[in-house]
Amino acid sequence: MADKQKTTVLDFIPKYFTLWVIVFAFLAILTPNTFKPLGGYISYFLGVVMLGMGMTLSAEDFAAVFKQPLNVLIGVILQFVIMPVLGFCIARLLNLSPELAAGVVLVGCVPSGTASNVMTFIAKGDVALSVTISSITTLIAPFITPYLYLLLGGRFIPVEPLALLVDIAKIVLLPIIVGLLIRQILGGERVRVINQVMPSVSVVAIVLIIAAVVAGSAAKLTNVAGTVFLAVILHNGLGYLLAYSVARYLCRMTEAQARAVSFEVGMQNSGLGAALAIKFLTPVAALPSAIFSVWHNLSGSFLANYWARHTQRP
Template sequence: MATKKNRSLLEIIPKYFTLWVIVFAALALLSPNSFQFLGKYISYLLGVVMLGMGMTLTMGDFAGVLQQPLNVVVGVALQFIIMPLLGFAIATILRLPPELAAGVVLVGCVPSGTASNVMTFIAQGDVALSVTISSITTLIAPFITPYLYLLLGGKFIPVEPLALLIDIAKIVLLPIIIGLVIRQVLGNERARVVNQVMPSVSVIAIVIIIAAVVAGSAAKLVNVAGAVILAVILHNGLGFLMAYFVARYLCRMTEAQARAVSFEVGMQNSGLGAALAMKFLTPVAALPSAIFSVWHNLSGSFLANFWARRAPEPAARLARR
């Protein structure tokens, strides 16, 4: 009976991720002093999330590079072209204050989020392509994100790119490598048991990160909320749209592949964006990442269910470039 209860709890925590985020963000806004101390643990919490990702990865996740190399290259390229440029354009057009503008650009420069794989699955997209793109963008982010941000966001709030590179490597690469090693040591069966727990642990960690960000900028949040929410909605929505049309109509991908690329580009690793903003920028600059985390799960779920009702032809799903 205890096992059933544990399984039920492990299903409930990830299932209602967006609800937990909204509840704890509201609590952090109402009582910031209760959550501000968590800010110093953000990097460690994100490391836990990346550790969980590392434990789920196998060499098979990278097989997509060999099976459809052009689609993988296009997906990775679009991730690091569309979202950074959109972030810069939106921040400029909306004339956001420097702190918010820097945060919008930064969330555009981080890699794709792991939730994109789930949304691709629901939408009957190419899950193998999705997993491959998100894995590769995450692994190469330390070497791309700092210089992309310096190029596009440096005029708002400058940073030292080498320091940013080292920090992303510590937060992202190191935990993923440790996770891969742990998986090898445990073996597939025992790792599978641990991986049943990791989604819930990751959700709890991300919820705490967002609560800490909101608490750290609660005093200014009310004044900038409207601008940040508008920027995030435009950033996410245009990311989905542009990636889909480029993949489907310019690159001639199948419907399933285009859906995967759309989710990979439109959904960001906003937890990483928040952690980097808190350390290298300001608490206010972390707000776009925090709000993005809530919004892209809502919009992603809506889009995934919309596409699920318009399933691609089986032949299209199986097609490979």
């Protein structure tokens, strides 16, 4: 009975992830001073999320590289082409301030979000392809994201790409490697028990990141909220649409594969975007990442359920 209750509690927190984000973002607006001190710990919170990812990775997660290497390559390329270019174009189209423009471009340059794997599963997409693409984009992000941002976002707020590379490596690669080592050292049942807890820990960490970002920009949020929401909705929605269209009709992937690529491209690791914006840009530049985190989970859920209902049974 106790085990069943424990499992229920651990399932409860991730299940209502979007609700927690909305509630704590609202609380951060109402009482910003409560959450502002968390701003200095954003990198550590994200490191916890990446540690959890590392502990769940295995050789099987990269199986699609060998089974469908071209599709994996296409997915990775689309991720690092569509979203950065869209971010730049949307920033120009909406004539965003340099801070917001830089933030929109930055969230477009980060790798795929881990929630994309869940959405692909719900949508009856190719989960193996989804997991492989998100794993690869995350692992290579330290070497691609800084220079993509320099190319497209540097004209809004310049940064030193090498410093950005080092920071992404510390926030992303190092925790993942530690997670992989822990998985190898502990192995078996102990890893399984830890991995039951990590989704809830990751949700708490992401929620605290978003609350810290919102609290840090609460004074300016009311003036830019509408514009940022519009930019995020366009960025996310067009990302889904363009990725699906290219994968399905230009690259002739199956429906399941195209759905996986669509989620991989449209959903971003917005926690990483927020952490980098806080450190290298400004608190206002972190707002697009914070709002993206809320919106892409809502839009992803709607799209995944729509596709699930419209899947032809064999």
